[in-house]
Amino acid sequence: MTLSNVKSITWAYSLTTFGTEMLNSVFRFYYVKLFLHLYKISQVAFHQAQIILLIWNALNDLTGYFHNNPKTDCCGHRHSSVLYSAPFYALAFLLPWFPWKSYQAGDWLSGLHLVVSLCAFESALTFIQQARCVPLAEIFNQHESRLPFIKINQVASLVGSSGILFCDLVSDNMENLPRFQASAVVIATLAAASLSMGTCYLRRLQPPRSPEDSVWPGEQDLPWTSVLSLMSQILTQRNFRLFLIMNFFQVFHLTLVSNFMMIFADHLVPRDVLPSPIRSIMYGAGFLCPQCLVLVHQSWLKKFGYYKLILISFYLEGTASIVMLLLGQQRYYLLALYLIIIMVTMQASLCLFHLPLADVVDADLLKFSRQWPLSSMVFGINALFTKPAQALAPMVTVSLLAQYGYGSPNKSSISALHEAMFNLICLVPLGIAAIQILVWSPFSMKSKTEYPGAF
16 A cells, blocks of 8 residues: 555545544533433433443444444445444434423433433444544554554544534533534534545545455454454453553543533532633633644654553543642632643543554454454454443442432532532542553553563
């Protein structure tokens, strides 16, 4: 494959990154506040929806290896999967923002609405992500070529993340639902167009297969016994197991902060301290600054490698949590800054997680002398083990806050609720950072040329 072709593939892939990032960031940032505050969903219905989502995600990821089954035309090609799924993904994104009726507090229909919205969105996202996970591991098979690929995709993520700032400014922190709905339609249209355009370009740029390579080993209709055998082989890598544990806590923490950042800010930072436009900038910065940080510090990534940078981010989160805990919740400006720092640090380190995953694919290829890398299966296993955190984080958070009067009309417990929220946003990052440091420190796959822990 020529250098110009590789660059073209990178830019085409970045279009799909832009569309995916725009829909995913807006959906996860707003849906919890929408259903808890505007639709007044009951705590029981909210928990039931998250449990159903947990099971649904597991089924999605377990059946993900059919993603390359050539017997079904829409699944027979990774690029076709994205192309056909893009409109469904955009429609699934729009589902939660339009109520099915005027909901009353605890209305059972709002619970059903949440279940349908979450399952539809996660299904479309899983289908697209399993197709998009391949290029970094298979096309860009050298560490040096992966860094420019990540850089260009961070630019796409940066632009895509601006959707939160756009929605928040237009809707006045989601206070104006019709305006928010209009901005969501604009975002869905742009994302669907971007995904479709990027996929069309990728299909044109993909080199043709020879007749003898018409079906790759990874694209065969494998029985479940073979799939489980391959999964167990991949999981023999100690480094991969360490990464899965670390990533589970990262996803849990990121989900908690992104889902509840607006709620925490509304309760802990008074409106007269941070007016609506400043809050919008604050929320946008939490998603825009991580991409900028990764772009600006590309030289650090080349010099120190992803292992050290990820480890440093855990120490930064833990240190920031201790400092904020000592300062107390009355330092409103510092508290707002702390929320941004935690979000930026988590998002920036998460941007690097594709690099160790790609190295796991390479190590598995060498260890078992495979003819083709099992990229989809490695990324699928990662999703299978880490996606439960996306359902557990909101469930645990709502359960803990409900004990201190969250969702209750009784205003007498508001001080206890605020104290609980403050402790939550300080102690959870501190505890998770400690666990991640312990788990990530033994990770030994620190360079592309050495895999001491993979064998």
